[in-house]
Amino acid sequence: MEDEEGARAIRRPGAGGRAGRPFDHSRDAEILAITLDALAERDYEHVALDAIAVRAGRAKTTLYRRWPTKADLVLAAVHAAGGPPEAEDLPDRGSLRDDLLAVIDSPWLGGPERRLAVFAGLASAARTSPALGDAVRMRMTEPYVALYRALLQRAVDRGEVASELGGKVPLLAEVIPAMSSHRLGASREAVGRAFFVGVVDDVVLPALGLSRVRGE
Amino acid sequence: MEDEEGARAIRRPGAGGRAGRPFDHSRDAEILAITLDALAERDYEHVALDAIAVRAGRAKTTLYRRWPTKADLVLAAVHAAGGPPEAEDLPDRGSLRDDLLAVIDSPWLGGPERRLAVFAGLASAARTSPALGDAVRMRMTEPYVALYRALLQRAVDRGEVASELGGKVPLLAEVIPAMSSHRLGASREAVGRAFFVGVVDDVVLPALGLSRVRGE
Incomplete structure (x- = not known):
């Protein structure tokens, strides 16, 4: 819940999905695997996007730009798996x-x-x-x-x-x-x-x- | 969610659980059976305390006084069943x-x-x-x-x-x-x-x- 609200705050008008550098898609698979690792360790409500960003060595805002909510990230992980x-x-x-x-x-x-x-x-x-x-x-x-x-x-x-x-x-x-x-x-x-x-x-x-x- | 917020609004300081007439416990069993009927018909998130109050012929505020949230009501129904x-x-x-x-x-x-x-x-x-x-x-x-x-x-x-x-x-x-x-x-x-x-x-x-x- 907090993650989703956080994500919304970041997606303010004008910033949009295209702001900043283009997202490096070559590392999607790694991030999605880390997401499943996190779900293997704890329930969804205790999985934090921040922790996944840290493990993946990415900025939290970079992750939010690609997957605006935790649900988006986990959905992508399910499809990738x-x-x-x-x-x-x-x-x-x-x-x-x-x-x-x-x-x-x-x-x-x-x-x-x-x-x-x-x-x-x-x-x-x-x-x-x-x-x-x-x-x-x-x-x-x-x-x-x-x-x-x-x-x-x-x-x-x-x-x-x-x-x-x-x-x-x-x-x-x-x-x-x-x-x-x-x-x-x-x-x-x-x-x-x-x-x-x-x-x-x-x-x-x-x-x-x-x-x-x-x-x- | 709305129900719980509604309940909290009603439980303002000063009102408390003892305000108004004493709750008529003789009809608890009927209300709890109606609650299970409602759960037999639709998922929890679509069960409304208001609708249960209507079916039971009780005022919504009376129900909220006894079971401040929908979770409280359903918990009581589980124990009664x-x-x-x-x-x-x-x-x-x-x-x-x-x-x-x-x-x-x-x-x-x-x-x-x-x-x-x-x-x-x-x-x-x-x-x-x-x-x-x-x-x-x-x-x-x-x-x-x-x-x-x-x-x-x-x-x-x-x-x-x-x-x-x-x-x-x-x-x-x-x-x-x-x-x-x-x-x-x-x-x-x-x-x-x-x-x-x-x-x-x-x-x-x-x-x-x-x-x-x-x-x-």
Whole structure:
């Protein structure tokens, strides 16, 4: 809130977006990565544009000129981070468990531990700003669920999962994202890689009649 | 926001909480139920104290005297609504499926459809106010997960679920609450009783080696 008011004060008539030297766009990616780092460390309301400017070695006014509000900066960071891998780009490992663990261990958002920390920060951002909520949902959450849907469907298509269970795919594709956001809602610290592996092994696979139930 | 500022304006020095006639507490329950009705219909930010006063047939200033802010009113409504049933109060139906459906069909918060609508409204309230978030978590979410945990453990204890799967109980107790809040995050309309039954039949029971997998 203070940041946004500060930004408005700086954007006084006559100054506009074109005042001063042209913004050096070559360092956008670095600043946006620093923004995600900040969100991995603390909730959106405690992330300060000033601190990001310091970490990036830029003047605060320079940052405000490019991203007038904290919401603008985080929105740009979400777009720059991109979504999860596409199912087509993930090799078929012949096993649903291996396919799901490959998503968990993918480098998206810096791998499983940092990704969860970023998710927690983005969730706090989404709560504060509906525009950020929409962006997170469209760029991250929905493609993430779609990826699990594609991998589950692949397991049905190759005959690993019984075809009569194909109807469960849309619901089961939500289990991993739902369980992780539920845990993150309780505590940032409670979710690590082992939690995901537990959801895969103890919920998703046995729900599809694969492994682990009855000690198989 | 406007409501809270309005409330502050009314609480000017000298007026205090004791001005005017004593508040008629006999109608608290009705006003708090109307508050939950309002949250079942729209998100917290769109619930207006004025509209609740009109529905309750009370003067707005009377309401503000008892609950100075919208957050105070909703907090009181959360406390008045209470938590889900206690496991000890639910008869052992001898079947995990029947025990879980009994929770879904319990009259808590007005039964499954209204309960979901209230949850959606409370989730929006929790996003706005950390104090409300804590209250919802402590009074509702945590007892709700604890109830599922108790019922799952009961199924292990009576031998319906294999004892070696007992370690999965804490994780599986989160599945129904996690899946419903994930769906509610996408859309208020997308969750009905059938969704819960699907989560029970397609996720929770087969994850415990019970039914439905492979068309049992």
